[in-house]
Amino acid sequence: MEKPLNFVLIGRSGSGKGTQAELLMKHFGDFLHVITGDLFRSLAKADSHVGEIIRKILQEGGLPYDDLATTLWMHEIAFNLKSSQGLMADGFPRRLPEAKNLDRFLEFLSRKENTFYLLIDISREEAFSRLTKRRICKKCGKLIPWVGVFRELKVCDNCGGELMTRADDKPEAINNRLDYYEKSVVPVVEYYKEQGKLININGEQPIENVFKDILKAIK
């Protein structure tokens, strides 16, 4: 049997990496989609000391304790990834030590050579503009990006629910997230670049073209 493909998706908030993850999964088949943002949101519901702290951090727009991210995705993968499934890493690694952890883990899983590292590249200005305008569904929680046809949606395309802007999409919180990217994620990007692994995709074009560029690049 052919080894499953794995993807590590990197990009500023608002780059549309979640959308590209969906398209890749539709195109290539069975994946475990690991979204660290979702893992933290579910941790925030835990009746535990950590849950309490994370709840507070998420509400105030802060950033969670870094080593927890590695713990969460490793746990998720350890308990759920089937050998036949691809791994879709969405939103991690976001720090250099985390990238090195992921390297060792992929090595352990014999998946290193079948992994693509995709940077969906948009400028900070573009990210800021998209994030202040994007919306979320009140009912199912789907994020509706501020790109292409999504801008014209009046209700959720998943469940028909009402759309609103997110509490943590305030300019100050957005700037904090974008600062974090410069400080912590850019070194990860550089790390993959130095190893010749980074695939740089122009994210400032229509969704279909971003996806076409990805398919071309990984062929």
Ligand SMILES: [Zn+2]
């Ligand atoms: Zn919805």
